[in-house]
Amino acid sequence: MAATYLKTMFGPRSRILQEAAGSRASYARMEAHAGERDMLSARETDFIRARDSFYMATVSEHGWPYIQHRGGPPGFLRPIGGNRIGFADFTGNRQYLSTANIAADDRVSLFLMDYPNRRRLKLIGHAHASDDPAHIAALMIPGYTAQPERMFLIDVVGFDWNCPQHIVPRFTEAEIQQGTEAMREELARLRARIAELEGPTS
Incomplete structure (x- = not known):
């Protein structure tokens, strides 16, 4: 259930608009079940392991949203216990925008797409960089030659599955x-x- 995700993401204005649209009562019932976090189940973790890319949004120190595409072999983003997921941060263009944003504000939002099956999973959580050898060992990808500069760990707070409307199969x-x-x-x-x-x- 995405109760915690909805309760976290819905603000006063979105609730007013939902009320006007007639959808507020339904969402309110879902939000009522929100606990400390939405717990990842096998459905989510299997989906996460199968992805070879995702989009991650952070917020800059100037307050602007920044979205970055991350890619690698299937399974480079993986669950590592409980509600924690992680991935190796491979060397790129050295702008360090996401890394800097996370150092200032650890909140992140991820979009994971499955275009052939028209599915998407949205995740929100708190991220931090790690150079712990145990985390590095857990997130390294055998046979993949790209070199990681660091590992990112994300403690998932909430998630939501979206309907397939307007997802074009690719x-x-x-x-x-x-x-x-x-x-x-x-x-x-x-x-x-x-x-x-x-x-x-x-």
Whole structure:
């Protein structure tokens, strides 16, 4: 349940607009179940492990929102116990915007997308950088050559699943290859059969 997420994110103005739209009563019932945090279940942790990218929002010291795309092999963002998730912060363009923002204000918001299946998971939490060897060992990716500068740990406070409306399915090259494998194998078989029937050409 996203009760804590909703209670945390809804402000007075959004509640006024919900009241005008007729949706406030439904959201109020959901918020009433909010505890200390929304606890991650197997559904969320499995989804998190399967992602190869996500978007993370932080707030600058000037009060402006900043959104950064993070990517890596599937599983580079992973649950590491309880409601904590983490990822290796690989060397990039050295602007250090997210790193600086988190040092000043540890609140973050993450968007995790599953375009083929039209699903998305939103997370909010408190983040901090770590150079603890145990965290580094837990978040390193075997065989991946990019070098991390630090590890980020995020203590998830709330989350919410969104409906598939307006999510356009998109597929990676690997997903397209997997989805068309049987068709390509059948095409190769038919071509071989045609060549066999036609016999050698002079």
